[in-house]
Amino acid sequence: MALAENDGVRLFFEDSGGDGAPILFLHEYAGDHRSWVGQMKALSGKHRCLAAAARGYPPSDCPDAPEAYTQEAMNSDALAVLDAAQVEKAHIVGLSMGAFTALQLAQFHPQRILSITAAAGGSGSAEDRLAQEGFVSEALGLAALMEKTQAMPAEAMCKGPTRIHLLSKNAQAWQLSVNHLASHPWEPAANMLRGVQVGRPSLREQEDKLRDVSVPVQLMVGDEDISCLNVNIWLKQIMGCARLVVFPASGHALNLEEPELFNSCVRQFLSLVDGGRWQPRNPATMPKSGVHTALGLAEDGDASGP
DSSP, X not given: OEEEEETTEEEEEEEEEXXXXXXXXXOOTTOOGGGGHHHXXXXXXXXXXXXXXXXXXXXXXXXXXXXXXXXXXXXXXXXHHHHHTTOSSEEEEEETHHHHHHHHHXXXXXXXXXXXXXXXXXXXXXXXXXXXXXXXXXXXXXXXXXXXXXXXXXXXXXXXXXXXXXXXXXXXXXXXXXXXXXXXXXXXXXXXIXXXXXXXXXXXXXXXXXXXXXXXXXXXXXXXXHHHHHHHHHHHHHOTTEEEEEETXXXXXXXXXXXXXXXXXXXXXXXXHHTTOOOOXXXXXXXTTOOOOTTOOOTTOOOSOO
């Protein structure tokens, strides 16, 4: 067991793997460091793999104060883990909540980043106002339910419309996910909902900074993860540094639902980056007007040719 510390909060992380470029795995709200076992095993042959447990997720500390749970704290916690592991720059692989933090690091701490893999990111970043309000209402309602029952409604959460896919694909992995989630203490989980899930800015509010990101980015999303699909298509449209992988017939927990495909996509992407073969998007494919046609006309409509 390895430990980092940030502002008095101790953070647990697993550290395994070879001498290659390091990877820091950041888990989702409904997961923890154990969610990455399959990726640690698959990628540790060529990479040093770090899987951190966020604050509020044992064995990391669970502060009592609600104000300890902010997106800024999540960002600095990730950097603290890199510091404790004596890692100057790392590939960041994040799922959902972890993907949001990864994109924050790309914006504000690019000097620490080799690449970003942001999987199933974008919850709470709907373009539609009613959908955005629905996300906030659901998060606050879930926090209130936890306080009322003093328990984590793990099975109900894992049967949600973007998580039920895992049950049909791998019932054993689904049950393990339920068991892990049920082991999380409800108090910090409620604080995380209110302080991070609701308190963080929407990705759409960060559009200008996201457009300026220059580190290599791989976006990954399930085609049936309705809360995140459109957001990732939008990110692909505005981020010249990003590639997009859409997983067919998949929901939110991509690394658990489709571990072989997930690992293959990450491995291929990191190979491009580490080998110096990754290239940003050709600006010619991003018309300033935002208008795309199948005809391929130039933006000025000049079809006269050379």
